[in-house]
Amino acid sequence: MRGTVAGLVLALAVGGSCRRDGGATYGFGKAATPADVSAWDIDVMPDGTGLPPGSGTAPQGAAIYSHKCAACHGPTGTEGPSERLVGREPRQGFPFGSDPRWVRTIGNYWPYATTLYDYVNRAMPLNAPGSLKPDEVYSLVAFLLWRNEIVADSAVMNARTLPRVVMPARDRFVVDKRRGGREIR
């Protein structure tokens, strides 16, 4: 029986265009409970899917930033020593491919504001990742968007407003057209 199932599954895996669902399964896994999923399902998508309740503003974020972020990213997000977060220049064009002197920042390169929430929430601060509460993350996101001159300092960031923020570089990204063959892309 197992041999039959394995043969079927391999045929499906190799065939690619064959039916990818239905038929026999191995049954080696366990059903995931809603608790299993909610414990780990932290991603946030550009349309706001995954954003939790909560909110924050730039002034609230400024206090958190100076306490938990400035040591690595500098007092204003430009000094380092770690990654530069703030910078809108150059306002015209998108010269990163032609001119290596430009430093890519949130303000001049990140295409989606929701990514800021997703990343700060999952990975920052480096010495205590995953420790920030939703209000703190929203506040830091508001602060960084304000510092990059993308939202006003009074803007409230929450699950409704954050997906509506249009980042300056949003339309600069293109699909990969490399396909092998003779052409160098």
Added chain:
Amino acid sequence: MTDAPISRRVLLASVAGTLGALALDRAGMAQVPGQAPTVPPDPTKAPGAPLSELGQRSPFERPRRIAVGSGQGSSLAPLQDLVGIVTPADLHFERHHAGVPTIDPHRYKLLIHGMVERPQVFDLNALKRFPAVSRLHFLECSGNGSASYRGIRPNLSPQLIDGLTSTSEWSGVPLALLFREVGVKPGAKWFLAEGEDAAVMSRSIPMEKAWEDALIAYGQNGEALRPEQGYPARLFLPGWEGNANVKWIRRIEIADRPFMTREETSKYTDPLGDGTARMFSFVMDAKSIITFPAYPVILHDRGWWEIGGIAWSGRGRITRVDVSTDGGKQWEPADLQQPVLPKCHTRFRYLWKWDGRETTLRSRAVDETGYVQPTLEQLRNARGLGTAYHFNHIRAWRVQGDGTVVFGLEG
């Protein structure tokens, strides 16, 4: 005559050793790089060392990775010290975004949910119970080769240029089997792969790659994955940029669109000269590098030398490697060492008689799609000087009249 013969490789190791820190070996004995251990005058006249539970390298051999950054950057594999196509697991390059996590294999779980009929959790034993496969493939960080693209300097070794590539035999379960097990719903186009490290590193991957050849790998070169390579399980995407091969994988969420994580928007996108940036540039194009002779080697004699190196392509097999020994005017095909496997390092060799004059050595890979490894000028014209990632242009080594070898590209 108590001195053991010193091979070229040992001499090279002594040069490389000066770049790294003095270290203790596994037996705890201090070893000075390049200094031989005590050797009997005649090994046939005294019993040798006893059996051991765990083998160790000859103390004469001290290949080492070179770390870049402070623990959370990357470390480079010593390409110039390697032979064949397989990278020893303890020399496989590293790239971590928040260090190497310690994960208890008994508590490990992989969750697959989202657009599926049956969201499921698989523990490590469950993953290992599925029909398994083992395949030899390279894995390469898409930032590999950046040191040879701009700000180029002559004292670059193969390790410093291209040490972010390695080849292993990877063992695991085809992701297609797991996706069939959970029942993918119609309309599914992408899946999020997420790690259990402190960065909870995540990437969006097109579903086609799962049906084609993606693995959840738990084995590397005949044993469990190394912690640095994702123990106890990782995503493996043959031929695709290293970052997308999410290590310590704990969650896969299937969706109808990409998630736009930090690592596929602000990082791992390729700014182009036309004022755009390329997203989801997964495939590693064909590339090759001569690993001998190369800086800091010194050719002590004119005459016959075997030029050797590795070539690889994320699009399939290497079909040809051409070598030029006259600065790129004439190209001759090198011998390809079997096996030549798809999406795998391929070793090439070319016998060369050096006349003692200054010249430049180059290698140029061709893959089964007909793609020819471009020149630096071609790649800069296509991408721009400021581009990031995917630096697969032709590398060059300048052999100088005194036998010293330095990196041969400029600019």
